Amino acid sequence: MKRMLITGKNKLTGTINIGGAKNSAVALLPAAILGSISKIKNVPNISDIDALIDILELLNCKTTLIDSELIIDATNLKNTLIPHKNSNRLRASYYFMGALLGREKYVEIYIPGGCNIGARPIDIHIDGFKALGATVDIDNDKYTLKADKLVGTDIFLRFQSVGATINIMLAATYAEGTTIIHNAAEEAEIINIAEFLNAMGAKITGAGTDCITIEGQQELHGAEISVLPDRIEAGTYIILGALIGDNLCIKNIISKHVEALTTKLKEMGVPLIINDDNIIVSSSDNLNPCNIKTLVYPGFPTDIGQPMSVLLTQANGTSLFEETIWENRMGHVPSLKKMGANIVVNGMSAIINGPTKLHGCEVIATDLRGGAALVLAALIAEGTTIITDVEHILRGYENIIEKLTNVGAKIELDEI
Numbered sequence: 001m002k003r004m005l006i007t008g009k010n011k012l013t014g015t016i017n018i019g020g021a022k023n024s025a026v027a028l029l030p031a032a033i034l035g036s037i038s039k040i041k042n043v044p045n046i047s048d049i050d051a052l053i054d055i056l057e058l059l060n061c062k063t064t065l066i067d068s069e070l071i072i073d074a075t076n077l078k079n080t081l082i083p084h085k086n087s088n089r090l091r092a093s094y095y096f097m098g099a100l101l102g103r104e105k106y107v108e109i110y111i112p113g114g115c116n117i118g119a120r121p122i123d124i125h126i127d128g129f130k131a132l133g134a135t136v137d138i139d140n141d142k143y144t145l146k147a148d149k150l151v152g153t154d155i156f157l158r159f160q161s162v163g164a165t166i167n168i169m170l171a172a173t174y175a176e177g178t179t180i181i182h183n184a185a186e187e188a189e190i191i192n193i194a195e196f197l198n199a200m201g202a203k204i205t206g207a208g209t210d211c212i213t214i215e216g217q218q219e220l221h222g223a224e225i226s227v228l229p230d231r232i233e234a235g236t237y238i239i240l241g242a243l244i245g246d247n248l249c250i251k252n253i254i255s256k257h258v259e260a261l262t263t264k265l266k267e268m269g270v271p272l273i274i275n276d277d278n279i280i281v282s283s284s285d286n287l288n289p290c291n292i293k294t295l296v297y298p299g300f301p302t303d304i305g306q307p308m309s310v311l312l313t314q315a316n317g318t319s320l321f322e323e324t325i326w327e328n329r330m331g332h333v334p335s336l337k338k339m340g341a342n343i344v345v346n347g348m349s350a351i352i353n354g355p356t357k358l359h360g361c362e363v364i365a366t367d368l369r370g371g372a373a374l375v376l377a378a379l380i381a382e383g384t385t386i387i388t389d390v391e392h393i394l395r396g397y398e399n400i401i402e403k404l405t406n407v408g409a410k411i412e413l414d415e416i
């Protein structure tokens, strides 16, 4: 088991360079099997990527990763069962459903894994595949999807699901005729995937809006794409700067993608200098409380809600933090309370009273973003905090120890 040892209270200054977006990269890698030889640039150095590369190799795709550039040769793809030990390592293994269904019209894969932040059904994905003409059998957590051919159609999502939008897009690239996804998710990552597919020869319009049109093609080829900057990693470190930064510069970002966050930070009185591709942020002793409600894009991102809750513990007064996407995104709260925070949870909402002094102790990372929230809390706490189960954090934050050490944090990783 890996743990982090963090000694708090050191002012952080300098520059943190943001990597490629996890939630885009984890879809771009499976998408590559729809073509031949592709190059994906700005791939983040996180364990979710290692897990996807293992699945690509299992499918007989050749992968070459040099620094952050990944070449995937899917020319000799061999369709095979994706076993539980691979599918369960991350959520995004489910993108092989859409990609393999598109290219091969046959998929056998076990249930995906991922953070325990809610029930996480995939019924919207499955309904989409069925609408395109696939049959889906589920037997003891094993999914078998097959179709003689996929036929484009109108698909209405009952919720703007990011995963279902991308998965249906992947399958529909190889359908006969036109597919229209209504009530599609609008996240920036979806535009990144559509750009890649279009560079491979797909014909997709409307990505980034709630209506995406895909004209099916008979064959796609290889292409090159750069993973867009990770707005969640950026948001996490911007919040860190608001907690204990001294002109901390968060670089290589698209500032527009973190606007929902910066709007709230301005409301709280956080000193920010916002440029197109970087944000400079400092802490303030006088933060206003603020109410946060997570929403689908372009609303306040659910993935930054937990880190943001740490900032709310430092505001002068009572803030309300409401999660609306995942049923179980309060896993970090018992740890924050152990560190001294005053938080009352009621279902998917929390009332946070601040400001409270936090102190170091031993806490557990229960999920990726909850774990990141604990790192932030530890960096402002008095004394040393030990965070266990940090494998969750390493799934989504590349080189976190190095990035934080470089700006003055005292943070170590060890294994027990």
Ligand code: EPU
Binding pocket: 022, 023, 024, 026, 091, 092, 115, 117, 118, 119, 120, 121, 122, 123, 124, 125, 126, 159, 160, 161, 162, 163, 164, 185, 232, 302, 303, 325, 326, 327, 368, 369, 396
């Ligand atoms: N939902 C269903 N049925 C479905 C799909 C989703 O009921 O078939 C529900 C979910 O249970 C949830 C809501 O719809 O309540 C949103 O789910 P969505 O499908 O949008 O989420 P996802 O695609 O599984 C991605 C990110 C998450 C991020 C959400 C929302 C990846 C691999 N994961 O998940 O990222 O929270 O979109 O933005 O892209 C994270 O990075 O920490 C993370 C959890």
